[in-house]
Amino acid sequence: MANRPSSLTSAIQICRPLFWAGEMSHKANANCGLLLAPANIRGYAPMTGSMVYRLSVGEVTAPHMATYIQALSEIQAISDDRGYNHVAGFHGAPNFYCWHHQNNANTDLQARLFLPWHRAYLWWLEQRLRDRLENAALPWWDWTLVRDVPAIYDDDTIGGRRNPLASSTIILPTVNPPINRETVRAPGSNPFVRLPRRREVERVLAQSDWASFSDLMESLHDRVHVWVGGDMASVGTAAFDPIFFAHHCMIDRIWYLWQVRHGNGGVPNALLDLELIPFGRRVKDVLDVQTLGYEYAVDSMEVPDADSP
Amino acid sequence: MPIHHRFEKRVFGPIATPTDLGFKRADLEIFGIRHAFGSYTALVFLNNPDVDSGGASKRSRGYAGTFSIFGHGGCLGDAGHCDVENTRRRFDDRPSHPLTPGFRRLIITKPLRKTCRKSDDLTITIVACSATDENAEQAKRLIDIGGLQISTFR
Numbered sequence: 117m118a119n120r121p122s123s124l125t126s127a128i129q130i131c132r133p134l135f136w137a138g139e140m141s142h143k144a145n146a147n148c149g150l151l152l153a154p155a156n157i158r159g160y161a162p163m164t165g166s167m168v169y170r171l172s173v174g175e176v177t178a179p180h181m182a183t184y185i186q187a188l189s190e191i192q193a194i195s196d197d198r199g200y201n202h203v204a205g206f207h208g209a210p211n212f213y214c215w216h217h218q219n220n221a222n223t224d225l226q227a228r229l230f231l232p233w234h235r236a237y238l239w240w241l242e243q244r245l246r247d248r249l250e251n252a253a254l255p256w257w258d259w260t261l262v263r264d265v266p267a268i269y270d271d272d273t274i275g276g277r278r279n280p281l282a283s284s285t286i287i288l289p290t291v292n293p294p295i296n297r298e299t300v301r302a303p304g305s306n307p308f309v310r311l312p313r314r315r316e317v318e319r320v321l322a323q324s325d326w327a328s329f330s331d332l333m334e335s336l337h338d339r340v341h342v343w344v345g346g347d348m349a350s351v352g353t354a355a356f357d358p359i360f361f362a363h364h365c366m367i368d369r370i371w372y373l374w375q376v377r378h379g380n381g382g383v384p385n386a387l388l389d390l391e392l393i394p395f396g397r398r399v400k401d402v403l404d405v406q407t408l409g410y411e412y413a414v415d416s417m418e419v420p421d422a423d424s425p
Numbered sequence: 426m427p428i429h430h431r432f433e434k435r436v437f438g439p440i441a442t443p444t445d446l447g448f449k450r451a452d453l454e455i456f457g458i459r460h461a462f463g464s465y466t467a468l469v470f471l472n473n474p475d476v477d478s479g480g481a482s483k484r485s486r487g488y489a490g491t492f493s494i495f496g497h498g499g500c501l502g503d504a505g506h507c508d509v510e511n512t513r514r515r516f517d518d519r520p521s522h523p524l525t526p527g528f529r530r531l532i533i534t535k536p537l538r539k540t541c542r543k544s545d546d547l548t549i550t551i552v553a554c555s556a557t558d559e560n561a562e563q564a565k566r567l568i569d570i571g572g573l574q575i576s577t578f579r
Contacts (some may be wrong), residue, residue, distance in 0.1 A: 119503075135487075144487060145540070156566070165496075178538070208497075208501075209501045210501070212523045214523070214549065215520070216460075216495060216523075216527065217458065217460065217525070217526075217527025217528060288501070291500060291501040291502065292500075292502055292503050292506075295501075300426045300558075301426075301455070302426050302428055302556065304464075305428050305556040306430075306466055306554055306555065306556040307430075307556075308465075308466040308468060308481075308491070308552075308553070308554040309466040309491075309493060309554075328530070328532075331529070331530040332536075335492050335529060335531075336491060337484075337495070338464070338493035338494060338495040339466060339493040340464065340494075341464060341495045342464045342466050342493045342556075345426075345428075346426055346555055346558075349463065349464040349495070349496070349498065349556075349557070350464065350496065350497060350498025351460075351495060351496065351497040351498060351523070352464070352497055352498045352499075352501050353498065354495075394521065410567070
């Protein structure tokens with residue numbers, strides 16, 4: 117704790133009780149017999165930041181939503197590879213890196229990479245958000261409780277300004293035909309589909325083997341895409357809708373809950389070294405959410421230093 | 426967004442029902458699912474081939490489960506972009522084409538056991554519905570699958 121970067125305040129120390137990215141780095145380097153260079157040596161970038169807690173989608177007044185909205189708004193305004201449009205394009209058009217439907221025709225593996233690939237994807241976006249605001253974290257939409265598009269994702273404006281949660285502009289000049297328009301939704305328009313209920317999630321969580329769990333999770337996931345409709349119902353454009361990430365954060369959280377209950381032993385060894393393109397991570401790199409710098413929490417609040425003025 | 430609703434029904438079977446009802450779990454495996462076009466949700470019924478496509482629901486007789494398919498929403502590329510090669514080339518171990526046919530699993534233990542007690546024959550009816558932009562490219566078949574398999578486990 118004594119080596120924690122000086123930019124971290126005691127208030128944050130109290131409200132982030134787990135462990136720190138900075139601490140992990142110090143320990144890792146200590147184990148290797150290396151010394152961390154002092155901050156005044158050229159080329160050394162002091163490690164800042166802590167783990168973030170991903171919390172449930174909340175009201176606009178909630179601090180974690182205000183931070184998220186600000187960071188999202190900023191990256192939506194960037195048109196280069198740091199921007200939202202670029203990251204959204206990893207999933208579907210124009211890159212189609214996403215992993216669905218459990219299949220890989222080019223290997224003998226029935227490679228269920230749906231959950232690992234999307235975990236790496238969320239982590240990548242979260243880093244882009246944290247480049248703008250260090251405490252930004254993805255929120256999760258618990259569709260077992262909030263049985264409609266959350267109000268904060270539905271309003272066209274927030275505080276008189278465009279709401280970045282309601283839509284984004286899809287800019288895809290290289291697809292055929294080119295796309296340049298706002299995302300759209302059609303929630304509840306398919307009469308065959310309802311949002312999953314808690315008992316259904318519990319049934320999936322009860323599966324103890326990876327294959328069954330992954331297959332059933334993907335089916336629940338697909339159902340929410342169909343329910344939201346519009347761009348969310350097409351692999352090619354889904355990630356351009358900002359609600360995509362609130363939905364996938366919920367999916368990732370359920371996987372995390374499954375891991376807490378069942379561990380990682382069921383993930384086949386053959387999957388562990390497969391790469392999650394284009395994130396430079398393998399399956400085994402994304403099994404522990406803490407090493408990716410986040411945790412799921414129900415609530416988190418700062419406790420101010422009683423001695424501060 | 427103007428919505429186009431499309432309903433489709435397909436009936437599979439009949440096959441003989443399993444005679445050994447001591448299974449602890451039964452899975453309906455749907456393989457070779459093509460998913461290049463619109464997303465859809467499908468309801469599965471056992472021994473109810475006459476179920477009405479538009480009126481089907483979880484309360485309809487023989488209901489066994491639901492699955493959804495997250496479709497690609499049509500082609501966004503040039504000619505050949507969505508063609509899936511059926512052969513593997515030596516040294517090519519890149520991830521497969523995104524439109525490689527998919528797989529779904531439904532756990533149907535209770536409905537299958539109940540059906541087996543009543544009948545020696547089994548049909549499986551899949552009723553699907555999609556709700557897409559009315560201008561969206563449509564597949565020839567909504568339920569475009571390679572086949573079904575029932576597996577039971579002790």
